[in-house]
Amino acid sequence: MSPTTLPTGLEQGHVTFLGAGPGDPGLLTLRAVEALANADVLVAEHEVLDVVRVHARSGVAVVNTDPSTDPAQGTGTPQLAVVDGASTTAGAPAVRDAAHLVMEAARGGRRVVRAVSGDPGLDTYAAEEMLACAAAGVPFEVVPGIAAAVGVPAYAGVPLRDAQGADVRFVDARTASDRCWTEVGASDGTVVVSTTLDSVAAAAGELVAAGRKPDTPMTVTVAGTTTRQRTWTATLGTIAQTLKQAKVLPSPEGGRPVIAVVGERSAAAQREQLSWFESKPLFGWRVLVPRTKEQAASLSDQLRSYGAVPHEVPTIAVEPPRTPQQMERAVKGLVTGRYEWIAFTSVNAVKAVREKFEEYGLDARAFAGIKVAAVGEQTAKALIAFGVKPDLVPSGEQSAAGLLEDWPPYDPVFDPIDRVFLPRADIATETLVAGLIELGWEVDDVTAYRTVRASPPPAETREAIKGGGFDAVLFTSSSTVRNLVGIAGKPHNVTVIACIGPATAKTAEEHGLRVDVMAPEPSVHKLAEALAEFGARRRDAALSAGDPVTRPSERRPGARRRRSTT
Numbered sequence: 001m002s003p004t005t006l007p008t009g010l011e012q013g014h015v016t017f018l019g020a021g022p023g024d025p026g027l028l029t030l031r032a033v034e035a036l037a038n039a040d041v042l043v044a045e046h047e048v049l050d051v052v053r054v055h056a057r058s059g060v061a062v063v064n065t066d067p068s069t070d071p072a073q074g075t076g077t078p079q080l081a082v083v084d085g086a087s088t089t090a091g092a093p094a095v096r097d098a099a100h101l102v103m104e105a106a107r108g109g110r111r112v113v114r115a116v117s118g119d120p121g122l123d124t125y126a127a128e129e130m131l132a133c134a135a136a137g138v139p140f141e142v143v144p145g146i147a148a149a150v151g152v153p154a155y156a157g158v159p160l161r162d163a164q165g166a167d168v169r170f171v172d173a174r175t176a177s178d179r180c181w182t183e184v185g186a187s188d189g190t191v192v193v194s195t196t197l198d199s200v201a202a203a204a205g206e207l208v209a210a211g212r213k214p215d216t217p218m219t220v221t222v223a224g225t226t227t228r229q230r231t232w233t234a235t236l237g238t239i240a241q242t243l244k245q246a247k248v249l250p251s252p253e254g255g256r257p258v259i260a261v262v263g264e265r266s267a268a269a270q271r272e273q274l275s276w277f278e279s280k281p282l283f284g285w286r287v288l289v290p291r292t293k294e295q296a297a298s299l300s301d302q303l304r305s306y307g308a309v310p311h312e313v314p315t316i317a318v319e320p321p322r323t324p325q326q327m328e329r330a331v332k333g334l335v336t337g338r339y340e341w342i343a344f345t346s347v348n349a350v351k352a353v354r355e356k357f358e359e360y361g362l363d364a365r366a367f368a369g370i371k372v373a374a375v376g377e378q379t380a381k382a383l384i385a386f387g388v389k390p391d392l393v394p395s396g397e398q399s400a401a402g403l404l405e406d407w408p409p410y411d412p413v414f415d416p417i418d419r420v421f422l423p424r425a426d427i428a429t430e431t432l433v434a435g436l437i438e439l440g441w442e443v444d445d446v447t448a449y450r451t452v453r454a455s456p457p458p459a460e461t462r463e464a465i466k467g468g469g470f471d472a473v474l475f476t477s478s479s480t481v482r483n484l485v486g487i488a489g490k491p492h493n494v495t496v497i498a499c500i501g502p503a504t505a506k507t508a509e510e511h512g513l514r515v516d517v518m519a520p521e522p523s524v525h526k527l528a529e530a531l532a533e534f535g536a537r538r539r540d541a542a543l544s545a546g547d548p549v550t551r552p553s554e555r556r557p558g559a560r561r562r563r564s565t566t
Contacts, residue, residue, distance in 0.1 A: 019116060019118055019121075019143060019144050023225040027151060042060050043102055052113075063098075106133070130142070156271070157231075157271045157274035169184045173194065176206075189263060219260065223256070229278060231275070284309065287531070289473075290474070290480040290483070315454050318351075318449050331360065332360075334366055339370055340371060342371075343372075344423065349423045351382070380393055418441055425448070468553050469492075478506075481507045498518070
């Protein structure tokens with residue numbers, strides 16, 4: 001697809017100017033998600049492309065405006081690139097031609113979403129493009145977003161107004177005139193300044209020159225609302241020295257946008273109590289989760305709630321059994337009434353049976369009259385999604401042993417059939433089979449799928465694992481330890497090792513790993529909870545000692561130096 005060639009659509013087109021917010025994907029509005037799902041063409045600024053693209057439908061034409069060539073940055077002519085699927089092609093039209101491209105697509109009957117960071121009403125280019133659409137008779141709408149000047153202070157724990165309702169002024173330091181600085185300097189209200197990291201001291205100097213006292217509190221936040229967020233608290237007179245001591249200036253990152261809040265009533269002095277986001281127990285931690293995205297979905301969500309950045313790396317791959325005949329006979333036996341029970345011990349077992357059902361044209365109705373057992377919350381959810389509600393889930397430990405504790409013994413009076421169908425992995429332990437036989441049941445122990453070692457992750461991930469780029473790794477079984485070390489190497493000694501139980505911990509230690517965290521019970525969610533408690537204790541200890549709060553990966557030699565040059 002060429003840079004300016006877009007797919008045709010319906011006769012009547014439409015443009016939605018959409019605010020993507022300041023960076024946190026969770027701050028998109030419901031209306032924004034709806035508009036993205038219906039878009040034929042998505043024109044997005046580079047910094048918000050990843051935030052909005054995930055909500056766009058398959059096949060949407062994506063136009064990426066590239067800020068690396070913004071003339072305001074002094075680096076040449078801005079470019080547009082049309083992204084079709086996984087490919088990206090750099091094009092010739094300038095960013096100012098985005099309005100022409102948007103209108104051309106809309107006139108061709110496409111539903112166009114023009115996404116900008118923050119709020120469209122505060123974006124100069126978006127305002128120009130709206131006027132162009134209005135002049136050309138192209139219908140459009142505006143979906144507001146959270147402006148960085150409002151959202152970032154909220155995430156930094158800096159309320160802009162107090163009980164007395166202080167005046168709040170907003171200043172863009174990149175375009176502010178002398179008159180603007182004079183007006184905000186003469187007021188005693190809160191000033192929110194949009195600027196860049198290397199221009200913060202200059203903005204502070206402008207406010208002091210305009211009449212603000214040098215000891216006026218000031219906060220500066222970079223990468224606001226993301227897990228890379230960092231905030232410094234100082235005064236107008238000391239902010240330059242504070243940034244210098246933090247070793248963030250001078251550096252290639254000096255041009256990064258920041259939000260600074262200035263004022264006696266800006267609650268800067270109370271930030272220690274109000275900093276809810278950066279004080280999360282695992283804030284900014286890169287946590288390696290040796291599972292597939294499907295398996296790790298709820299676990300990764302839980303880690304994000306603690307402020308972590310989960311990175312899923314599958315260590316096993318699931319393949320069909322080498323001899324499928326046993327599985328085929330068992331599934332047919334379900335239909336003919338051979339079994340009293342079927343027990344699922346994993347999501348993969350549910351998936352294997354469901355695929356066989358679909359192969360034979362069966363659905364959840366084939367389970368009629370059969371009791372169903374499930375181990376684990378995710379396994380139960382997978383069954384419910386299939387249309388089957390489990391009759392038995394362990395009331396205690398979510399394991400084979402926990403299931404056996406609740407499993408009823410065979411009773412020939414109440415159980416017309418004495419046989420249990422157990423679809424499972426080829427490497428599963430015999431605990432459940434032996435326990436069911438002891439309870440009087442006959443068991444058809446069927447290999448429903450095979451687990452094999454997954455392919456190695458990308459070189460970048462392997463380097464991060466071995467070089468200390470991850471702050472923690474969660475091991476949910478002994479096999480995940482063996483397989484991860486086998487396909488990617490041993491985690492660096494600064495990485496926090498968290499294990500789901502004693503057996504997994506023993507395997508980790510046998511591979512030369514130091515176990516730092518162990519779940520109080522064998523549950524992936526209890527494991528994540530235990531890691532969060534570890535992170536909270538580590539943070540509290542640093543604060544009590546008067547030390548800066550750092551992530552484990554920042555302790556490795558050269559970590560700070562390398563981070564400052566990326």
